[in-house]
Amino acid sequence: MKIVIADDHAVVRSGFSMIINFQNDMEVVDTAADGMEAYQKVAQHEPDVLLLDLSMPPGESGLIATGRIHEDFPSTKILILTMHDDDEYLFHVLKNGAAGYILKNAPDQELIAAIRTVKNNGTYISPKMTNSLVREFIKNGEANQDDRLEILSKRELEILPLVAKGYGNKEIAEMLYISVKTVEAHKAKIMEKLNLKSKPELVEYALKKKLLEF
Incomplete structure (x- = not known):
């Protein structure tokens, strides 16, 4: 499967590329430093999965890019890769087309499993976020206004x-x-x-x- 990684840190892009390219059935075909470049790379390669960071200053953030990319390239599955274990970020990106949400400190095996899950039309939520997700829905039925x-x-x-x-x-x-x-x-x-x-x-x-x- 073809994968694009979007993150503003070159060392992060390189690190995750090594992990993914080690898999026999995965290849990182390109990388991007912000949401705008991620959009261009998706248009160019039509990857199966886009790993997208949420915060990529000073460029366009993943929060903004998620909706645009999902709308124009629905066949590319968006897996949010972030340090933010924030319920509101989770709700926002899922509502705007992301297929998964995983934390950057997750084990390598979890990242690979998440990629396979979203590629196969599933939804992957980091286990650390699952409890808060359930509590939020039980409490309000949906993300509530602040x-x-x-x-x-x-x-x-x-x-x-x-x-x-x-x-x-x-x-x-x-x-x-x-x-x-x-x-x-x-x-x-x-x-x-x-x-x-x-x-x-x-x-x-x-x-x-x-x-x-x-």
Whole structure:
């Protein structure tokens, strides 16, 4: 089976390539450093499986790339390979077409088993994530909205998705007919209320909460 690996660290790409190429029925045909390049490599090779990291700064993240790749190349199975044992990331990528979710510190045998599972149209979830997945569904039936959103003002809820989409302060000010200083003040309040430290964190938060659909 043909496999593409997307990760922003060259040593990670090399390490997992060695593990996979050691298998008689697997071959890593190419690698990528971010989501955008992963999309291009999938278009070029049409691999059976794409191993996709979630966080690949400063390039396009796996959170964003998953949906695009699944929609345009549904025959390629996406296996998320990440350090994030976070329920919300898990729900987000599964809803957007990922076939599996495995942690980077998993044993080699587990990685190979996960690849075989998704290749054969199965779904693979890291055992470390299974209990939290079950608890979440029992509790809510689906990933629940973060209560912290309730503390944002109406204006802050307008600004947050615009920031996440990449609009600058001046563009947002013109769109909402407010001053640039007002936009900056609201952005600071949003970061403080949601306990976010950087713009990438804000973008990932907006993606997980589906705020880009606003």
